[in-house]
Amino acid sequence: MPRTFTRIIVPSLVGLLLTGLAAVGVAGLLDIKLPFQTRTVDRSQPVLLKSIEELSEYHAAVGNFEVVIDDAKDVDFLPDFVAGERSLFVAAGTVDAYVDFSGLAHGDLTVSEDGKSATIRLPKAKLAKPNLDQKRTYLFSKERGVINRLGDAMSTDSQQALYVKAEDKLSAAAKESGLTEQADKNTRAILARMFQAMGMTLTFIEGDPE
The missing domain is CATH 1.20.5 (Single alpha-helices involved in coiled-coils or other helix-helix interfaces)
Incomplete structure (x- = not known):
């Protein structure tokens, strides 16, 4: 040049x-x-308030759980690379244990005439529906055979079944964890302190009413 x-x-x-x-x-x-700059436009509809419910539940304990779901679908007489699929799904979330005070029946709570003591029969703690943490719940990997990949090209991939299975597994783990027993213990402790602050002694009655 x-x-x-x-x-x-x-x-x-x-x-x-x-x-x-x-x-x-x-x-x-x-x-x-x-x-020619890229911009994000949020065209979401306004949030609608569907209903308001009064709660009478004391959430006394919460468990944090995590599970890896290995979900495989095999096809008889065909190797995996031809047909079938396998998904690894990581699910994490919490399960609350609560006591529903609306379950208190007549006579479950009695106060002495001098107002210095009381007795109460509490309902047993229950488990709430698992609450999956969307930031820690994700599809780790998915392997599909040739036939499945062709089918996926003509259908919408849905992970709903994996989410349902994850919730079931978290619920089962919560039942085996002793979470409800801890919730019962925590509820008694907080009620005893509340009555003590009012100058009253609280006694818990075991078993169902006669």
Whole structure:
């Protein structure tokens, strides 16, 4: 390339670059939107309040659980690379244990005549529905045979079955964890402190009413 041509081209390129940078800087200072920029538009509908429910539950304990679901679907007489699929699904969430005070029947709570003591028969703690943590729940991997991949191209991939299975497993784990027993213990402790603050002694009655 001749030197004269090089002397013309190089300054021109530098000038264009500086002009572009200057335009971007000016646009930023003046809050001018440059063309062809990607932007995110939230067109979600407003949140609708469907109902308000009164709660009489004391959530006394919460368990944190995590499980890896290995879900496989095999097809008889066909190897996995031809037909079938296998999914590894990581699920994490919490399960609350609560005592429903609306279950208190007539006579379950009695107060002495002098107001210095009381007796109470509490309902047993129950387990709430698992609450999956969406930030820690995800599909780790999915392997599919050739036939399944062709079928997926013509259908919408749904992970609903995996979410349902994850909730079932978290519920089963919560039942075996002793979470309800801990909730019963915590509820008694908080009620005893509340009555003690009122200058009363609280006694818990075991078993069902006669």
